[in-house]
Amino acid sequence: MHDESQHSTTHDVPSRRDFLSSVGLGAIAAATATSVTHSVLADTLTPLHLLPQEKTTMAFTLPELPYAENALEPTIDALTMNIHRTKHHNAYVTNLNKALDGHPTLQAMSIDEICLNISTMPDSIKTAVRNNGGGHWNHSMYWAWMAPKGSGGAPSPALSAALAKAFGSVEEFKVKFAAAGVGRFGSGWAWLCKNADGTVAICSTANQDNPLMKGIVDGCGTPILGCDVWEHAYYLHYQNRRPDYLAAWWDVVNWNAVNALYA
Ligand code: MN3
Secondary structure, three states, X not given: OOXXXXXXXXXXXXXXXXXXXXXXXXXXXXXXXXXXXXXXXHHHOOOOEXXXXXOOOOOOOOOOOOOOOOOOOOOOOHHHHHHHHHHHHHHHHHHHHHHHOOOHHHHOOOHHHHHHOHHHOOHHHHHHHHHHHHHHHHHHHHHHOEOOOOOOOOOOHHHHHHHHHHHOOHHHXXXXXXXXXXXXXXXXXXXXXXXXXXXXXXXXXEOOOOOOOOOOOOOOOEEEEEEEOOHHHOHHHHOOOHHHHHHHHHHHEOHHHHHHHHO
């Protein structure tokens, strides 16, 4: 465990340096209307600082979308986007902050570090941090992993080669990824992960767990793409038809973001 007595609110930069220093969608929170007209994250992804950039307060905050709420229609309707972010995601942020209250060392961590160090969290808050910290990381990335149709680019040559090696082709990857999402019983996420040797693999997790959570989720690499398969992600438009949501979702995947995370 961390020695919280030695630290106050002023952590220096290295201590909260993001785990994936070369990849980061941190700018998502800062992405404002001025940057949303491009291929969405192309700008904000360089230099990718994974999620929360330097926090200016001890509290985590709900990121803004890097596109309009209706920008993903018809694949994902504006009302779903609104409820999903301002209600569901916001609740994860609120409850994460509540759980971390009184733990300044943990508050000073980035959300990447929180997930990576989930096993070392105090027992009294571990479940709350796992659920709500995972929820915050997963959703912040989910917004960044999507882009309006036509603006998300395509898999890079390097990523395409890795997908072909692992799954036969990019199209076969999509089928297998969707199957992982459909096969997740109840609520959870489907993931594409990069292994240390550059190979890629698909996995899925329950609830708000993610592959960064070593000690809880083992055997997965670093997540470079994830899809929310909780019913709240698709129910208004697709009702019970999770396979239809997963099939349509490729229209709004932000491959530029995935490529950057793979690189
Ligand atoms: Mn969700």
